[in-house]
Amino acid sequence: MGMFARLISSWAIKGQKKDLQRFIDQLAAMDSGEIGFVLAIATHLRNNLEESGYRLMDPLIDYPADPTVVIRLQRLIREFQRTGAMSDAAGAMVWMHTMRVGGQHELRGLARKMWGELARGMPHVVGASVDVYRLTNKFPxxxxxxxYPQGLTPTPT
Structure with a gap:
């Protein structure tokens, strides 16, 4: 890799780390019930995306098989934001940050922290699903x- 390519890669990694840390900080400021809502939406989105051909649960394998996945998720996030669907955008951000790990292994530690924050919401997903139903008339x-996605358990075993 040439010097210019290394410089661009370093710049990209710094930006991605900053984005991921900002997302982690937002999750850390949330109550567990609120995180349960985000996790319910993220899981619903993952299940829908996987039905349409995405693979999201093993970023170290799935990203190299389809490096366009992050770009497609970024487009989805922008579309959600454009239409005011901020909860859906947050759910998609979970998968964008998860999949970036497959291309930038330096993000793995931060992604584990993100999943550690998301784990706080796991006991609340069922209740959050009822809240989603109340808002949309559809159960997620x-x-x-x-x-957890492969390789991103909060505590490595």
Whole structure:
């Protein structure tokens, strides 16, 4: 890799670390019930995306198989934001940050912290699903909400 490419890569990693840390800080400021709502939406989104061909639960394998996944998730986030669907945007951010780990292994420690914050919401996902239903008249598909992506458990075993 040339010097210019290394410089660009270093700049990109710094920006991605900053974005991920900001997201972690937002999660850290939330109550567990609020995180349960974000996790319910993120899980519903993951299940829908996987039905349409995305693979999101093993970023170290899935990202190299499809490096465009992060760009597609970024577009989805922008669309959610444009339409005012901020909860959906937050759910998509979970997967964007997760998948970035597959391309930038330096993000893995921060992604583990993100999943540690998300874990605080796991006991509240069922209740949050009722809240989602009240807002949308549709129950979210939260199957697998208590599973971590491969390699991103909060505490490595």
């Amino acid at each position: 598909n939260t199957s697998g909400y208590d599973q």
